[in-house]
Amino acid sequence: MKIIVLLKRVPDSETKILINQEGTGIREDGVKFIINTYDEYAIEEGLLMKEKAGGDSKVTVVCMGSDEATEVIRTALAMGADDAVHIADATLSNPGPFTTASIMAKVIGDEGFDIIFCGKQAIDDDMAQVHCILAEMLDIPQVSVATAFELSDDAAKATVSRRIEGGDEKVETSLPVIVSCDKGLNDPRYASLPGIMKAKKKEIKKKSLADLGFSEVPGGGRSRVLKWLPLPKGGECRIVEAEETPDAVRELVRLLREEAKVI
Amino acid sequence: MCMKLTEEERMIQKTARDFARKEIAAVVEESNRNGVFQEEVYRKLSELGFMGMTMPEEYGGAGFGNLCLVLALEEISRVCPSTAIAVSVHNSLANHIIYKWGSDGLKKKYLPRMTSGETIGVYALTEPNAGSDVAAIRMSVVRDGDEYILNGSKILISTGDKAGVILVVACTDPEKRTRGLTAFAVEPDFSGFSIGKVEHKMGMKASTTVELVFEDCRVPASNVIGKESQGMQIALGSLDGGRIGIAAQSLGIAQTALDEAVLFARERRQFGKRIVDFQATRWKIADMATNLDAARLLTYRAARLRDAGGPCSKEVSMAKLFASRIANEAVYDAMQIHGGVGYTEEFKIERFFRDARVLEIYEGTSEIQRIVISKKVLEEYEQMYPA
Ligand SMILES: Cc1cc2nc3c(=O)[nH]c(=O)nc-3n(C[C@H](O)[C@H](O)[C@H](O)COP(=O)(O)OP(=O)(O)OC[C@H]3O[C@@H](n4cnc5c(N)ncnc54)[C@H](O)[C@@H]3O)c2cc1C
Numbered sequence A: 001m002k003i004i005v006l007l008k009r010v011p012d013s014e015t016k017i018l019i020n021q022e023g024t025g026i027r028e029d030g031v032k033f034i035i036n037t038y039d040e041y042a043i044e045e046g047l048l049m050k051e052k053a054g055g056d057s058k059v060t061v062v063c064m065g066s067d068e069a070t071e072v073i074r075t076a077l078a079m080g081a082d083d084a085v086h087i088a089d090a091t092l093s094n095p096g097p098f099t100t101a102s103i104m105a106k107v108i109g110d111e112g113f114d115i116i117f118c119g120k121q122a123i124d125d126d127m128a129q130v131h132c133i134l135a136e137m138l139d140i141p142q143v144s145v146a147t148a149f150e151l152s153d154d155a156a157k158a159t160v161s162r163r164i165e166g167g168d169e170k171v172e173t174s175l176p177v178i179v180s181c182d183k184g185l186n187d188p189r190y191a192s193l194p195g196i197m198k199a200k201k202k203e204i205k206k207k208s209l210a211d212l213g214f215s216e217v218p219g220g221g222r223s224r225v226l227k228w229l230p231l232p233k234g235g236e237c238r239i240v241e242a243e244e245t246p247d248a249v250r251e252l253v254r255l256l257r258e259e260a261k262v263i
Numbered sequence B: 001m002c003m004k005l006t007e008e009e010r011m012i013q014k015t016a017r018d019f020a021r022k023e024i025a026a027v028v029e030e031s032n033r034n035g036v037f038q039e040e041v042y043r044k045l046s047e048l049g050f051m052g053m054t055m056p057e058e059y060g061g062a063g064f065g066n067l068c069l070v071l072a073l074e075e076i077s078r079v080c081p082s083t084a085i086a087v088s089v090h091n092s093l094a095n096h097i098i099y100k101w102g103s104d105g106l107k108k109k110y111l112p113r114m115t116s117g118e119t120i121g122v123y124a125l126t127e128p129n130a131g132s133d134v135a136a137i138r139m140s141v142v143r144d145g146d147e148y149i150l151n152g153s154k155i156l157i158s159t160g161d162k163a164g165v166i167l168v169v170a171c172t173d174p175e176k177r178t179r180g181l182t183a184f185a186v187e188p189d190f191s192g193f194s195i196g197k198v199e200h201k202m203g204m205k206a207s208t209t210v211e212l213v214f215e216d217c218r219v220p221a222s223n224v225i226g227k228e229s230q231g232m233q234i235a236l237g238s239l240d241g242g243r244i245g246i247a248a249q250s251l252g253i254a255q256t257a258l259d260e261a262v263l264f265a266r267e268r269r270q271f272g273k274r275i276v277d278f279q280a281t282r283w284k285i286a287d288m289a290t291n292l293d294a295a296r297l298l299t300y301r302a303a304r305l306r307d308a309g310g311p312c313s314k315e316v317s318m319a320k321l322f323a324s325r326i327a328n329e330a331v332y333d334a335m336q337i338h339g340g341v342g343y344t345e346e347f348k349i350e351r352f353f354r355d356a357r358v359l360e361i362y363e364g365t366s367e368i369q370r371i372v373i374s375k376k377v378l379e380e381y382e383q384m385y386p387a
């Protein structure tokens, strides 16, 4: 069985994000980058499927991102993935989901596959679109927000649970399929130390757009990001203090009425 | 010397950090309150390869260097300094000594099960009358055919009650002092071995510290490490690795002290202000952060030098001396910033305050580090400007 896992390098959710001056992206200096959190579930599920299917099953990681993304790719290899394709091209800056999907579709088409696992969304731009567009382009079914995945014994079908408002939805799908993964699907393993050692010898195929046969950045999306803006600054916080609570409440009501004019 | 970590080093750091924050953090309070050695944590650490980090692959190790061990110990110590003790002793002393000095037979016998974590290795040097003064070791040894008979006791031995193999330095020839010491690999089920007093300590409570008693304890001659009379050389030759481990542990403690101090000071308000806005608090934070960076640079340098294979005792002692000192200053200042609640068990800093104290005592007291450093510095001057 051939399993593809899509991977994205994103800023750590614990770091504070600052928008660059031109409004075209974020300031990367001093920002720590990590594997997109939901992609970790995708890697783990890919590895579990490989272990279950056995034989000459293989997990290939596909990642689009700058040269620095090799670190997250290497981490996925250290967790147990077999090899990787890294699409890095200087002309790609903040590609939209349509562009990303177009390029990924080419890579995945070349690689061949039975199942594609990816995160339910990237925690940086929260688009959650790449896997949907990819499913269309590859003309395969997609199941999103998976919290349980079970392959049939003949490996021709899969049953997937989706966590939806108020309960679970159980879906049956044929293979090949693309599945976007949510928290709860599994418990991602750590990269073990022997795994980290072995990952050094695993192959990362680096591809530029030209290598993939594109003469320019593929466009075609119907939307365009105009500008990135910082969050509006919150107002000054004022603490109303008084000896007795009722006095503080009286003062608060006065401020809300006379200064804030909201009541 | 470039201090930027490589991709591989950052990956090890990440695994150690994620593991510590999830698996160790889940049991840290309970195990430190009740003084329980976390067998389950060590089993999982072993599965991930941490008990054979620096050993070559042929013996089941992961083949990394001392800097990688430092990064792992630092991350573990940020969450639980006492868990780091056995990891440090096992890797930097037990594995290292058997690999470097042991016969092929000993290596084949012990290393695979030590690197897999199935057997925990400990190191027993200290005796009631021999601490800083290793040459005063008096545990007696008599040869009897193809066995040696050991008599005496070792005290303050970390994880001694959980060990599968104990590296013991004993005295085969009291006349020859330091040239009369020999190192042995002793298994706890050898006849005449028993666990004595179990210590109740101020801190590092999730690490057990015990007395080991040898009463006509019979050790096969094949379990001599190196040659007879090489004990002092082995003990001194392995000090550097152990000391780097304590420096790493100190970094973890100092980092947590700083983290806790800043997070607390941003929340706590007195006199209508956050206490982080008082200059008295800021100066403490500035000193803690600066000292921590300096200690980290010294420690990473020492580890890189040791990995490069050259002499590094001076640099290692500097790292151990400085890092253990600033860790104690950091927990002191961090508790001060916490005020009264910091003195209670509700806050992490209370445990780290207690754990930090021993950093300046074990693996060579601060006084002993100063002896090492000053001796080397004076030797350098002697070479440059002969008297
Ligand atoms: C929690 C814990 C775990 C330990 N684990 C182990 C272990 O796993 N294996 C092991 O073998 N040991 C272990 N030890 C023992 C530890 O290594 C010793 O305590 C340490 O080496 C100091 O020896 P000592 O306690 O005998 O103190 P002493 O050597 O008696 O020193 C007492 C004081 O005198 C000072 N002093 C001594 N000589 C000089 C000098 N020449 N000049 C100036 N000052 C001097 C010392 O610096 C110290 O301040 C452990 C100790 C503790 C507390």
Ligand SMILES: Cc1cc2nc3c(=O)[nH]c(=O)nc-3n(C[C@H](O)[C@H](O)[C@H](O)COP(=O)(O)OP(=O)(O)OC[C@H]3O[C@@H](n4cnc5c(N)ncnc54)[C@H](O)[C@@H]3O)c2cc1C
Pocket (backbone or CB within 6 Å): B268, B269, B270, B271, B275, B278, B279, B280, B281, B336, B337, B338, B339, B340, B341, B343
């Ligand atoms: C064991 C114990 C017993 C106690 N017993 C009693 C008792 O019997 N009765 C009782 O009433 N209380 C008692 N206390 C409370 C004790 O008096 C307070 O903890 C102490 O006054 C400090 O106050 P705090 O803990 O609120 O710290 P905070 O006042 O919050 O101080 C936190 C930190 O900020 C610093 N800081 C605060 N203001 C400033 C400033 N303006 N400029 C610079 N730095 C500043 C402090 O010095 C400290 O480092 C006890 C505390 C302990 C630990």
